[in-house]
Amino acid sequence: MINQVYRLVSPRQFEITYKDRSLQSDYVVVRPTYLSICAADQRYYTGTRGKEAMAKKLPMALIHEGIGKIVYDPLNEFKTGTPVVMVPNTPVEDDDVIAENYLRSSKFRSSGYDGFMQDYVFLKRDRFVTLPEDLDPHVSAFMELITIAMHCLVRFEAKAHVRRSNFGVWGDGNLGYITSLILKKRYPESKVMIFGKNQYKLEHFSFVDEAYQIDQIPEDLQIDHAFEAVGSKGSQYAINQIIDYLHPEGTISLMGVSEYPIEINTRMILEKGITVIGSSRSGRADFENTVEFMKEHPEFVEYLGTLVGEVQVVRTIQDINDAFEKDLTSSWGKTVIEWKI
Ligand SMILES: NC(=O)C1=CN([C@@H]2O[C@H](COP(=O)(O)OP(=O)(O)OC[C@H]3O[C@@H](n4cnc5c(N)ncnc54)[C@H](OP(=O)(O)O)[C@@H]3O)[C@@H](O)[C@H]2O)C=CC1
Ligand SMILES: O=C(CO)[C@H](O)[C@H](O)COP(=O)(O)O
Ligand SMILES: [Zn+2]
Structure with a gap:
């Protein structure tokens, strides 16, 4: 299948890249539904990340905070439509002492590797955690920050x-x-x-x-x-x-x-x-703990609702720019994107 990836190519400029992906693989395919903008994404969007890092890491799809729904599992372990939170850190080795998010070999989405601004995200089986159906999607969108x-x-x-x-x-x-x-x-x-x-x-x-x-x-x-x-x-x-x-x-x-x-x-x-x-980034265990914590403490999720700021529906590249620009002028909270592109 052809997957569309929405990449930042230079400050404030996105372009679509078409990537051929096979469904006959180990990857579970997730359709992103709600995303959220991190301060790190804004440093790339505005170009304040520094010339050297920009040259090294772009072009890439932004966003490492987001949830989605499973659309295809080659092993049929997960039902189509299962809600999941996506884990942006991608380790390529194991270590008995050093956590996955501190291994220098790990890849982190929207920091040199494509983030979640794609039609479909192809994830290894351990790179998502399933969510209860009734968890507030606007809050879950920024679960990575939690x-x-x-x-x-x-x-x-x-x-x-x-x-x-x-x-x-x-x-x-x-x-x-x-x-x-x-x-x-x-x-x-x-x-x-x-x-x-x-x-x-x-x-x-x-x-x-x-x-x-x-x-x-x-x-x-x-x-x-x-x-x-x-x-x-x-x-x-x-x-x-x-x-x-x-x-x-x-x-x-x-x-x-x-x-x-x-x-x-x-x-x-x-x-x-x-x-x-x-303390930097997080790993799968932190996502599991967070989902459990949110399930056990509904009042915690309610308090987090205070952080939901702008909610932007994105259907076009122009909408992506608008979401980032609005986020820059927002004085409180997280910008949540309803990913409908
Ligand atoms: N370690 C990690 O893995 C992660 C780190 N981060 C980082 O955490 C930082 C905070 O992110 P986020 O909360 O989203 O950003 P915010 O901009 O929402 O929060 C920072 C806040 O600190 C305030 N502030 C500025 N100076 C001081 C000060 N001297 N004392 C107390 N408060 C001050 C700012 O006020 P004002 O706006 O008025 O300046 C602002 O309200 C960022 O650098 C972000 O990149 C984010 C995610 C993960
Ligand atoms: O936001 C973060 C994790 O949620 C980190 O701060 C971010 O990954 C730092 O990355 P970069 O070096 O690309 O700024
Ligand atoms: Zn972040």
Whole structure:
């Protein structure tokens, strides 16, 4: 069959590529239904990812957050129409110690490999997780971003000391919201504090114990462990502020992506014995955990509904551009795409 792949060829410019794919293979064929735009996709769309990376990774189909429905399974294990969430990381080797998303050989969709903007996505049997029929599709569209926070928490729990009476989350955007929400669900007795730049965004965080604008933090405040969900140049300011407010021997879990190296106060990291935990992307196990968590906690899914921002129906290439442009001007939440092309 001929599959149409919608690739970014240069900033703000998409083109259709036609790829011949055989159905006589090991792949399960999924028709994407709902997608969502990540900050990483926007860096490619706008060209802010940097000249070298753009030259190396384009042309490619964007989007690594999305759900779909199975349209063909050569082994007939899954019924046509089964809803699934797609796993963008694609490992090519196993390792007993290093997780699939940290193996340098793994391929990640929409970062050098074609993402989900295709008529059909051909997936190995372990690269999707089935979903309950009644899970909100607008929230499920950005489930990959939820797995990022889940994965970060798994790493935190494996590495941090056991005093967890309060947590600080820096970043009043999508990832900060999801991370604070998961922390509050997981540690209902602990104090969860959000630190952000925008009062109107902080007002969405109704479930946290305390919300602070970053220029109005009480001087004597101290936190056991911190999570950074800011990214870009802002993460430099956030990380250094975290270092100032963190108790000795606390952890800082870093999730924000910076295009350029940033300066951080290593002297105080040493003096306070701080552990910095880097966390990037996620693997199949994180998707399984996230789906289970969402099934068990319907109120968690309801809170995540607050993050559904623009919902754009995409039928043409022009609609793809419109969705990315609208996302750039949106002041809160995730842009969800109804993929009808
Ligand atoms: N590690 C991983 O695997 C993943 C990382 N990411 C990265 O996480 C980062 C956040 O993504 P996302 O939540 O979608 O982006 P958002 O833009 O929604 O969130 C970032 C928020 O941080 C705010 N902010 C800026 N400076 C500070 C500061 N000093 N202290 C506290 N808050 C601040 C921003 O405010 P304002 O807009 O006013 O500047 C914004 O509201 C990005 O870098 C993204 O690429 C995303 C997915 C996966
Ligand atoms: O968003 C992400 C995962 O959900 C990662 O931040 C993204 O994959 C980083 O990739 P790139 O190096 O292409 O910016
Ligand atoms: Zn992402």
